[in-house]
Amino acid sequence: AQSVTQPDIHITVSEGASLELRCNYSYGATPYLFWYVQSPGQGLQLLLKYFSGDTLVQGIKGFEAEFKRSQSSFNLRKPSVHWSDAAEYFCAVGRRTGNQFYFGTGTSLTVIP
Amino acid sequence: GAVVSQHPSWVICKSGTSVKIECRSLDFQATTMFWYRQFPKQSLMLMATSNEGSKATYEQGVEKDKFLINHASLTLSTLTVTSAHPEDSSFYICSASSPTVNTEAFFGQGTRLTVV
DSSP states (O other): OEEEEOOEEEEEEESSSOHHHHHHOOSSSSEEEEEEOOTOOOOOOEEEEOOOSEEEEEEEGGGGEEEEETTTTEEEEEEOOOGGOOOEEEEEEESSSOOOOOEOOEEEEEEEE | OOOEEOOOOOEEEOOOOOOOEEEEESSSOOOOOOOOOOOTOOOEEEEEEEESSOEEETTOOOOOOTTTEEEEETTTEEEEEESSSSOOOOEEEEEEEETTEEEEEEEOOOEEEEOO
């Protein structure tokens, strides 16, 4: 069965510091992987996605993620965090056919000045 | 990118009444729409998948008679919470997929339902 694990429920970083959010998945085939961000009371915004090819993918707002098949991971990174990055981040895996998503439990990011 | 709009953004209703939430794909035809539910500080849980013109497929544990889903056109799906109770209070989000971009879904902004 497919599942997504985000081990860190909450992370606090200082503004300007680097960030890494962890995501591990369990899937029967090559997954489609996504990172979404959700601001309070808002919907989801796609940060980046991986389907195939280069395992390091670039997204919006300076985010990147690396797909590591051997570790079943798709960690999200940002070299320098901004206060506006404070939000909830969700990793998701999608089916190859259709667009049914399975989400991780999310990581809440707090940015301190 | 493609736009998905949900309406209303928030709604308060009395216990025992029914509430309808609309999900529209504004600039593309969505053959498939998905409904998710998000409890406070938790992840999104898939409730059901609806394909235009056919019955929705519900995930295990989701009451189909409680959460009525209709996908009557390629641009509109509705979720009706029937006989709502306070425990139905939640954040509901829809997503829609386009046959021209079948590896990505587009999410609505969500609907906050509060049942009092």
